[in-house]
Amino acid sequence: MRRIDFKEVPNLESNYPLFFQESYSAYEKTKGWTVKIFTDGSAYIPIKIKQGKFIKQAQCLYPPVCNGNRLAEQEEKIFFEKIIAFCKQKNVCHFIIPPLHYTVFNTVPVESYYTELGIIVIDLQKNEQELFKAFSTNYRNEIRKAEAENLEINFDNSLFASFYSLYKSTHQKQGIYFDSEQELRNLIECLGENNCRIAVVRKGEEIYGASLFLFNANEAYYFQSGAMDNCPYAGANKLLQLEIIKYLKKRGVERYVMGGYRLGDVSGTKYDGIQKFKMRFGAEIEKGFHFYTKITWRYSLYKNLLQLYLKLRGIKQNTTGLNFRYK
Numbered sequence: 001m002r003r004i005d006f007k008e009v010p011n012l013e014s015n016y017p018l019f020f021q022e023s024y025s026a027y028e029k030t031k032g033w034t035v036k037i038f039t040d041g042s043a044y045i046p047i048k049i050k051q052g053k054f055i056k057q058a059q060c061l062y063p064p065v066c067n068g069n070r071l072a073e074q075e076e077k078i079f080f081e082k083i084i085a086f087c088k089q090k091n092v093c094h095f096i097i098p099p100l101h102y103t104v105f106n107t108v109p110v111e112s113y114y115t116e117l118g119i120i121v122i123d124l125q126k127n128e129q130e131l132f133k134a135f136s137t138n139y140r141n142e143i144r145k146a147e148a149e150n151l152e153i154n155f156d157n158s159l160f161a162s163f164y165s166l167y168k169s170t171h172q173k174q175g176i177y178f179d180s181e182q183e184l185r186n187l188i189e190c191l192g193e194n195n196c197r198i199a200v201v202r203k204g205e206e207i208y209g210a211s212l213f214l215f216n217a218n219e220a221y222y223f224q225s226g227a228m229d230n231c232p233y234a235g236a237n238k239l240l241q242l243e244i245i246k247y248l249k250k251r252g253v254e255r256y257v258m259g260g261y262r263l264g265d266v267s268g269t270k271y272d273g274i275q276k277f278k279m280r281f282g283a284e285i286e287k288g289f290h291f292y293t294k295i296t297w298r299y300s301l302y303k304n305l306l307q308l309y310l311k312l313r314g315i316k317q318n319t320t321g322l323n324f325r326y327k
Helices: 022-029 073-090 128-134 138-148 159-174 181-191 237-251 269-278 298-313
Strands: 006-010 034-039 044-051 056-061 095-097 112-123 152-155 196-203 206-216 219-227 253-261 283-292
Touching: 006 073, 022 181, 044 181, 073 128, 095 298, 112 269, 128 237, 138 237, 159 181, 159 196, 159 206, 159 219, 181 196, 196 237, 206 237, 219 237, 237 253, 253 269
Parallel strands: 056 095, 219 253
Antiparallel strands: 006 034, 034 044, 044 056, 095 283, 112 253, 112 283, 152 196, 196 206, 206 219
């Protein structure tokens, strides 16, 4: 087995995804994480690490990449076998958790707790006419009406306060976790306009919806968003996404990842509505896996203590539409 080295983030070419870039590493440092690049000499993977009092956890930020391209399934399998062995030998961490829902893996390492998962992706290599035609009929009609009402789209990171107010209220209403104001301010400050933008849809001084999206090289991510309750224009946030798509195309972005897709039955849940909203933009589902991998015995103890804590607090983990099991 070849030795795997790791080095500080990242002196990699700018054509690698956002999670390989120094700007993203700077953001993670504001949360107490250190991002490192692991390599076997040809492929690279970004992993962030945090040392606690008892547990050192790691998170894969993106699948391994070679010359800017994802590895094939068998190559990825071998890569993970080597890097997990390295983590055990060098005490890099006690366990590895999956990335945000902007990417999936082609394979699952042994001794992992895993599930199938999809991600929602819009192929921006199509021309604007093809992209718009792929929207649902209702979306297209609502967008035309919003345009006729002279709704405007602004790209302006200084509109953070308006964005955050809508984002927070939307997530509170849906009962979904939301990031703190300072955390998102740190994100925008670290990434800057070259990797991060706020877009809003408005008419005059009234802002009806806002979105924060991230991008680098040929890939972009729908990160966070919020919308006004009882918006008088049904097409406001659809128009917002259309203009974001046009903005990204002009920057040469080829893929717009709108988040995760739970492949099981989510009927009647909040995930059902969220997934349908995104899919109607002409998106496709890319399927793969997310996994939690044990590196040392401390992970088993940590997991048992976590489950006890959640039980005592009456907190239930929502795994609707997921099928976690051990390999």
